[in-house]
Amino acid sequence: xxxxxxLLNMNxxxxxxxxxxxxxxxxxxxxxxxxxxMSRGKPCPEQLELSKAMLDLVASSDSLRALxxxxxxxxxxxxxxxxxxxxxxxxxxxxxxxxxxxxSSSLTMMHDTISRAMLHGVYGSQQPWGKLxxxxxxxxxxxxxxxxxxCELFNIEMIVVDMLHDGPDMxxxxxxxxxxxxxxxxxxxxxxxxxxxxxYSDQVVERLAEMTAKANDFRIFWDDxxxxxxxxxxPDHLSNILSACKEAGNPDRVFMFCSTSKITxxxxxxxxxxxxxxxxxxxxxxxxVQTIGPDKINQLRHIRFLKxxxxxxxHMAQHAAILKPKFDRVLxxxxxxxxxxxxxxWNKPNGGYxxxxxxxxxxxxxxxxxAADAGVTLTxxxxxxxxxxxxxxxxxxxxxSFPSVEELEKSIEVLSICIQLASIEKLLAER
Amino acid sequence: xxxxxxLLNMNxxxxxxxxxxxxxxxxxxxxxxxxxxMSRGKPCPEQLELSKAMLDLVASSDSLRALxxxxxxxxxxxxxxxxxxxxxxxxxxxxxxxxxxxxSSSLTMMHDTISRAMLHGVYGSQQPWGKLxxxxxxxxxxxxxxxxxxCELFNIEMIVVDMLHDGPDMxxxxxxxxxxxxxxxxxxxxxxxxxxxxxYSDQVVERLAEMTAKANDFRIFWDDxxxxxxxxxxPDHLSNILSACKEAGNPDRVFMFCSTSKITxxxxxxxxxxxxxxxxxxxxxxxxVQTIGPDKINQLRHIRFLKxxxxxxxHMAQHAAILKPKFDRVLxxxxxxxxxxxxxxWNKPNGGYxxxxxxxxxxxxxxxxxAADAGVTLTxxxxxxxxxxxxxxxxxxxxxSFPSVEELEKSIEVLSICIQLASIEKLLAER
Numbered sequence: 001x002x003x004x005x006x007l008l009n010m011n012x013x014x015x016x017x018x019x020x021x022x023x024x025x026x027x028x029x030x031x032x033x034x035x036x037x038m039s040r041g042k043p044c045p046e047q048l049e050l051s052k053a054m055l056d057l058v059a060s061s062d063s064l065r066a067l068x069x070x071x072x073x074x075x076x077x078x079x080x081x082x083x084x085x086x087x088x089x090x091x092x093x094x095x096x097x098x099x100x101x102x103x104s105s106s107l108t109m110m111h112d113t114i115s116r117a118m119l120h121g122v123y124g125s126q127q128p129w130g131k132l133x134x135x136x137x138x139x140x141x142x143x144x145x146x147x148x149x150x151c152e153l154f155n156i157e158m159i160v161v162d163m164l165h166d167g168p169d170m171x172x173x174x175x176x177x178x179x180x181x182x183x184x185x186x187x188x189x190x191x192x193x194x195x196x197x198x199x200y201s202d203q204v205v206e207r208l209a210e211m212t213a214k215a216n217d218f219r220i221f222w223d224d225x226x227x228x229x230x231x232x233x234x235p236d237h238l239s240n241i242l243s244a245c246k247e248a249g250n251p252d253r254v255f256m257f258c259s260t261s262k263i264t265x266x267x268x269x270x271x272x273x274x275x276x277x278x279x280x281x282x283x284x285x286x287x288x289v290q291t292i293g294p295d296k297i298n299q300l301r302h303i304r305f306l307k308x309x310x311x312x313x314x315h316m317a318q319h320a321a322i323l324k325p326k327f328d329r330v331l332x333x334x335x336x337x338x339x340x341x342x343x344x345x346w347n348k349p350n351g352g353y354x355x356x357x358x359x360x361x362x363x364x365x366x367x368x369x370x371a372a373d374a375g376v377t378l379t380x381x382x383x384x385x386x387x388x389x390x391x392x393x394x395x396x397x398x399x400x401s402f403p404s405v406e407e408l409e410k411s412i413e414v415l416s417i418c419i420q421l422a423s424i425e426k427l428l429a430e431r
Numbered sequence: 432x433x434x435x436x437x438l439l440n441m442n443x444x445x446x447x448x449x450x451x452x453x454x455x456x457x458x459x460x461x462x463x464x465x466x467x468x469m470s471r472g473k474p475c476p477e478q479l480e481l482s483k484a485m486l487d488l489v490a491s492s493d494s495l496r497a498l499x500x501x502x503x504x505x506x507x508x509x510x511x512x513x514x515x516x517x518x519x520x521x522x523x524x525x526x527x528x529x530x531x532x533x534x535s536s537s538l539t540m541m542h543d544t545i546s547r548a549m550l551h552g553v554y555g556s557q558q559p560w561g562k563l564x565x566x567x568x569x570x571x572x573x574x575x576x577x578x579x580x581x582c583e584l585f586n587i588e589m590i591v592v593d594m595l596h597d598g599p600d601m602x603x604x605x606x607x608x609x610x611x612x613x614x615x616x617x618x619x620x621x622x623x624x625x626x627x628x629x630x631y632s633d634q635v636v637e638r639l640a641e642m643t644a645k646a647n648d649f650r651i652f653w654d655d656x657x658x659x660x661x662x663x664x665x666p667d668h669l670s671n672i673l674s675a676c677k678e679a680g681n682p683d684r685v686f687m688f689c690s691t692s693k694i695t696x697x698x699x700x701x702x703x704x705x706x707x708x709x710x711x712x713x714x715x716x717x718x719x720v721q722t723i724g725p726d727k728i729n730q731l732r733h734i735r736f737l738k739x740x741x742x743x744x745x746h747m748a749q750h751a752a753i754l755k756p757k758f759d760r761v762l763x764x765x766x767x768x769x770x771x772x773x774x775x776x777w778n779k780p781n782g783g784y785x786x787x788x789x790x791x792x793x794x795x796x797x798x799x800x801x802a803a804d805a806g807v808t809l810t811x812x813x814x815x816x817x818x819x820x821x822x823x824x825x826x827x828x829x830x831x832s833f834p835s836v837e838e839l840e841k842s843i844e845v846l847s848i849c850i851q852l853a854s855i856e857k858l859l860a861e862r
């Protein structure tokens with residue numbers, strides 16, 4: 001192959017030679033009948049172990065009363081017990097009266113917020129969104145597939161806006177939102193974004209808060225899923241969107257969401273949402289018809305375990321101690337396999353759950369399919385874009401949390417081979 | 432007062448005399464500054480105590496895997512763990528594939544089912560219910576105020592149908608449903624109904640299943656809230672609505688709901704819904720967009736505690752042992768205070784959470800207000816009817832579960848005085 005490693009500089013003979021040797025390596029992996037899964041941001045068993053002690057903190061002999069004296073076993077408290085509201089308020093940087101506690105899934109709170117908006121409108125709406133001929137959301141992409149699935153369910157038209165290094169392309173967002181009053185919302189994962197690991201800059205947060213929206217009931221859906229999920233001792237800084245909205249004179253513009261799915265247990269966590277008091281009061285009135293209230297005992301369990309921001313921070317450092325070596329191995333393996341090939345780039349996140357990799361245009365679907373045929377499951381190519389359609393077919397989301405370091409090493413090797421195979425096929429086809 | 436106790440037979444002088452002596456008793460109670468609450472069907476602390484051991488059954492040292500091997504701490508299982516589906520299937524008399532497990536509130540599952548119907552329609556709908564000019568529900572009344580609140584939230588027009596001794600007036604229901612295709616549903620609490628304590632007869636169940644519905648996507652909302660909540664050793668029998676619907680060739684007509692709110696904890700229970708496999712599959716597809724799944728650890732906790740129908744039945748007998756003396760005291764006190772007055776009648780339920788009392792027409796609101804002024808809180812008069820309007824202003828719902836026997840004794844005495852005062856005022860005004 002001469003002295004070059006960059007595929008783009010190779011001649012046809014070199015590419016064919018490399019292709020043949022990669023095919024051999026690929027065949028070897030295929031013969032191993034592996035079953036490796038990097039498809040979802042799922043905590044590994046060692047992470048779940050970190051919170052198991054929580055299960056012992058609400059026993060029959062313990063007090064089961066909330067701070068306000070109410071019996072957590074009985075009816076009452078449609079928006080959560082005071083101590084749970086307090087802790088989530090601290091996590092989200094808002095006041096306790098700006099918080100509502102939900103069940104185990106923040107996705108449910110997002111879905112239901114949109115469902116309510118469609119049926120009744122949000123605070124300040126002239127009419128239910130569902131009565132309009134078209135409702136549109138801005139979807140910075142790549143993004144979170146489940147956000148996009150909610151839009152699809154409600155027939156909300158999704159407009160793709162590029163993710164830049166410090167958040168969504170705000171020039172594009174501002175232009176869209178100021179001109180089209182059928183644009184009612186924007187999805188944001190503002191910290192360690194899914195999948196790019198990007199944290200929005202102060203300027204992006206400010207521009208989101210300040211921009212002119214033609215729809216007076218425009219809402220930012222601020223899914224702060226990874227707000228305390230750092231991988232380094234020098235975490236990214238995210239400025240507070242609710243404060244920014246208040247300062248900008250748009251106090252009701254944002255709904256914030258978070259959960260303990262990746263703090264304690266995805267299968268038994270606690271979710272919360274936040275917003276201006278006007279938004280929360282409006283929402284509470286509707287939720288009071290929907291439910292007798294969320295599980296208060298699980299809130300108590302979480303409060304007794306997580307205690308306060310300091311304890312939470314220590315707890316998250318233990319998660320990081322498990323996750324960091326996994327991310328490191330993925331990144332070093334990508335570097336050693338693809339670093340000088342000139343056919344792929346990827347981010348190095350300071351937190352969150354994903355590494356986002358871009359191939360040459362048109363290579364992601366083939367690479368993901370090849371990997372699957374060799375036993376390595378990845379998130380479907382395209383899933384990080386609305387309607388599952390990546391316009392450049394290049395984004396691959398890697399979720400390092402669940403597999404072991406050894407499995408990751410192998411999976412990334414397989415994926416790297418598959419990306420090279422797909423790239424060589426593309427390069428040869430173009431000659 | 433002569434030899435009569437029936438107010439309707441008294442002359443004006445007798446009524447005035449009685450009124451004065453009742454006023455004195457009323458004033459005495461007012462001076463006691465009592466605070467007694469019979470307003471909601473809320474389990475008492477002793478009942479909650481019965482299930483506290485459940486909190487110790489899922490500890491950090493226990494297995495946290497479901498029957499299918501899945502880790503209950505992690506993601507997965509949007510419709511519940513298999514053993515939870517099995518138990519609720521037995522409770523509702525359906526098969527496991529006809530069940531979905533939810534969060535802690537069956538009310539949420541009912542609300543969300545209607546919300547989805549409004550936005551997307553149900554299985555077999557030509558279009559979302561929300562696209563129709565009018566959607567109507569039949570509301571057998573008196574009934575459950577929270578059902579009616581859901582209809583109000585969604586602007587669903589409520590049509591009152593009388594409750595007879597064995598269920599809704601089926602002649603009226605059949606006539607309405609067969610002629611009006613904007614009638615999309617009927618609310619039913621088929622066993623120990625709220626508030627009348629009525630259990631639907633086999634014939635009523637059959638007629639509901641068999642009747643001709645002009646709307647092909649008509650649904651029965653079967654809130655089987657009190658299905659195992661007996662007060663006697665000879666519980667009422669309710670025939671199975673899903674089986675009846677299948678036999679009648681209308682397998683998709685019914686959604687069934689229940690929860691453990693009044694089996695274990697209202698504040699930390701588990702809810703479930705059931706229906707034909709077609710209904711459940713259709714619903715599951717939408718719920719998979721709404722949530723990462725309900726709390727699986729709490730399902731595990733419930734299964735380990737309730738085990739099977741036999742254990743559940745023993746457990747419910749312990750509830751009955753606490754509740755029965757309360758119901759008995761309410762009934763005996765009503766009998767001794769009002770039994771021969773000719774101005775009130777009430778049911779003697781075999782299960783459930785309520786005693787439903789009817790005054791003379793036009794006396795309920797005044798009586799409830801008088802009671803409140805003497806420190807006895809009852810469910811607002813009218814609450815058991817759609818829009819909070821009892822057309823005859825006579826129904827009062829009594830919830831005996833929470834107060835102590837002594838408090839109930841006092842509360843019923845106060846209520847009885849208030850009912851007599853209101854009745855005498857009415858009788859005198861009519862002379």
